[in-house]
Amino acid sequence: MAKAVVLLSGGLDSATALAIAHSRGHECFALSVDYGQRHVSELVAAAALATSIGAVEHRVIKVDLSTFGGSALTDLSTAIPAGGIKPGIPVTYVPARNTIMLSLALAWAEVLRSLDIFIGVNAVDYSGYPDCRPEYITAFENMANLATKAAIEGAKLRIHAPLLNLSKAQIIEQGNLLGLDYSLTVSCYQADEAGRACGVCDSCRIRRAGFESAQVPDPTHYRPLFP
């Protein structure tokens, strides 16, 4: 079984990416990045998902991106928008997040001698994020293939983004087919300590619409006060 490093945030997309990597026969090494996000319930969810889906190992690496500020996800003085999805790049965008996370995955892949990295980015429902586009993933892969010992030795590393062109509903359908327990995932930008979702941030709205569209019961734990 070829080893794969899978970025696992604890959200719906990355959990599905892990389930897909596992279903393709990879020995999966799940990597979560503690980047100073508002809540740790995402990381708790990631640990449960890694076990549930069958990763052979789960590690959490801490990088405090709040050092730089610039995002509502790491800067507590910026409010999470709750009024509905707007066009353009949202304030919840974290500068260079996917580049940093893929770089960390690359480091672990190099140590493990793995040539496969999975990331659950999605260009359909997150078209506002520059680092969720297919041309970005290809450019990262090209760079990675010049960056490592393995590259010098002629091996070819691949960045797999199996959700890239799927809608949220299609992602949920795939995960369902693979037996993924979505009640373990936390997508909310401002989940509470128990991992319960607010229901009104962009991430909650996109997720709920996805379950509706896929005609799958929504297993999300919402807060009691959800209107």
Added chain:
Amino acid sequence: MAKAVVLLSGGLDSATALAIAHSRGHECFALSVDYGQRHVSELVAAAALATSIGAVEHRVIKVDLSTFGGSALTDLSTAIPAGGIKPGIPVTYVPARNTIMLSLALAWAEVLRSLDIFIGVNAVDYSGYPDCRPEYITAFENMANLATKAAIEGAKLRIHAPLLNLSKAQIIEQGNLLGLDYSLTVSCYQADEAGRACGVCDSCRIRRAGFESAQVPDPTHYRPLFP
């Protein structure tokens, strides 16, 4: 003055890169990465250098790459070679280090709205490192130009590697012309707490040969027991 993010390890090369960025009229934001290296004297040196050279700000971001292992610089159970420079990639190579450091610089640059990142990589004296080659730097720049908000808005980000094709002696000559105080720099892979060098690791050997070749007095603080 255009803002530039400059990666600053505290060693000779990155200090020279900072001096060059400053001499080109950039407002310099120095970034050090605490990646779990064996000693912190490098980071202490970086702070002194940032002030001495005239950076407007210096930040340290922590990423514990010892989480992954794989390098003598982060793994205390692997010895630093002291017997002289060998061909091939040395055990002091840190997996994906430059990719991770450039990614972090990219995040800060995005927040600062800076389009210039400086890194003191050098392809001449470190030809064993895959991520010190010109084609790698170009590939990172291409990726970065697809990764950010600025990229979407049409701005062009540049990765400057002004030492790329210089020998160690030429680097020292440039820094000397710019008034850089090399006694503040720490290059040794196993410096002690006071920043004093071992004199026998690869980094010490390359550095000392550079001063000799440049015919510049070596200001390095060696440990008293240096043979």
